[in-house]
Amino acid sequence: MSDRKKSLITYINPNSLIAEQYRTIRANIQFSSVEKKFRSIAVTSPGFGEGKSTTVSNLAISMAQQGEKILLIDADVRNPTIHTAFNLNNDVGLTNVLIGTSSVNDAVYQTEIGRLGVLTSGPTPPNPAELIGSEAMRNLIKKALADYDLVLFDCPSVLEAADTKILANECDGVILVVSSGKTDKEKALEANRVLTMARATLLGVILNDKK
Ligand SMILES: Nc1ncnc2c1ncn2[C@@H]1O[C@H](COP(=O)(O)OP(=O)(O)OP(=O)(O)O)[C@@H](O)[C@H]1O
Ligand SMILES: [Mg+2]
Structure with a gap:
């Protein structure tokens, strides 16, 4: 299978065991949403290459397959991959929306997967943290929440990028992806501490296994 097919397994093979596991995660997020509705969720991890983009893409697809109107946003503007996967x-x-050269509606791609919209990163700016932490970002989240049931962000590593802490704080909840065999325990604990200090709400940890 090509990398693209592998990474969007929930779309390519909705009957697979892996797709079923994403549905379980989806259900768990929905159960956590009973008291308070979590409508904006940032997905991050302690380090690099632990499966953030794969996880958030498959969750977005899984939720869209259930009929919800979902917006997936690539907020990893230094190392964007969502456009490649899709x-x-x-x-x-x-980044164009944030600097005001495009509207959200013009920049979002409507996919063929239910009502899943994808906002790719756009060109890498010289000042990612500043842009992600801007008033424009808060406005974008507000606007997106008026149009979509749920907004999911693919973020950079929380220990490597200041912008993730800002975004985690702006979102209703955060999901931490850790990689079995790759993420060390100290890093996972440190990520948890950093998110707590940023006053983010940790919804849960997903253990990703590439095997
Ligand atoms: N559960 C999995 N099964 C198989 N391959 C996986 C799995 N999760 C991730 N991969 C593969 O591992 C690589 C890294 O995954 P991914 O891009 O999702 O990580 P990331 O945390 O977003 O990385 P980065 O820090 O570079 O943004 C990709 O090639 C992806 O296809
Ligand atoms: Mg990524």
């Missing part, structure tokens, strides 16, 4: 052009995206 085979989309990345000339215009989040």
Whole structure:
């Protein structure tokens, strides 16, 4: 299987065991939402390559397959990959919306997967943390929440990028992806501490296994 097919397994093979596992995670998020509705969720991890983008893409697909109107946003503007996974052009995206050269509606791609919209990162700016932490970002989240049931962010590593802490704080909840065999325990605990200090609400930890 190509990398693209592998990474969007929930779309390519909705009957697979892996897709079923994403549905379980989806259900767990929905159960946590009983008291308070979590409508904006940031997905991050302690380090690099632990499965953030794969996890958030499959969760977005799984939720869209259930009929919800979902917006997936690539907020990893230094190292964006969502456009590659979904085979989309990345000339215009989040960063253009934030600097005001495009509207959200013009920049979002409506996919063929239910009502899943994807906002790719757009060009990498010189000041990612500043842009992600801007008033424009808060406005974008507000606008997105008016149009979508749920907004999911693919974020950079929380220990490597200041912008993740800002976004985690802006979102209703955060999901931490850790990689079995790769993430060390200290790093996972440190990520938890950093998120707590940023006053983010940790919804849960997903243990990703690439085997
Ligand atoms: N559960 C999995 N099964 C198989 N392959 C996986 C799994 N999770 C991730 N991968 C693969 O591992 C690589 C890294 O995954 P991914 O891009 O999702 O991580 P990331 O945390 O977003 O990385 P980065 O820190 O670079 O943004 C990709 O090639 C992806 O296809
Ligand atoms: Mg990634």
